[in-house]
């Protein structure tokens with residue numbers, strides 16, 4: 826089995842609705858996102874999936890979040906844009922991306938909200 830890991834980041838505003846503290850207020854983060862994919866079969870170039878394609882896929886997904894007020898996006902009007910929900914959102918977008926689907930599986934998405942706090946989303950195989 827082979828695993829590939831990439832990282833990217835985005836900056837946005839959010840609030841955690843009903844949070845009993847300051848995170849209920851509008852504030853921002855520079856989130857750092859790590860995505861790990863895995864698979865068995867390499868292509869004729871000896872690659873699971875080209876890092877360029879993998880990074881492009883993640884960048885496209887993060888571009889829809891970057892410099893937005895996350896609570897106003899359709900994905901986060903019903904649930905808070907917490908680190909957990911953001912990690913799950915990115916995971917599901919990535920697994921459906923044309924550069925990923927049929928080439929490899931997403932193992933996890935990990936998102937750092939601050940230097941010291943991160944959430945990781947994965948699904949049982």
Ligand SMILES: Nc1nc2c(c(=O)[nH]1)N=C([C@H](O)[C@H](O)COP(=O)(O)OP(=O)(O)OP(=O)(O)O)CN2
Pocket residue numbers: 841848852906907908909938939942944
């Ligand atoms: N499990 C989670 N807990 C919290 C989340 C979250 O997404 N998942 N989010 C927040 C807030 O968004 C907050 O901005 C982050 O809080 P915190 O890690 O406490 O960051 P601070 O910079 O305020 O850290 P201090 O150590 O308090 O300075 C809260 N919790």
Ligand SMILES: [Zn+2]
Pocket residue numbers: 839848852853854938
């Ligand atoms: Zn926050």
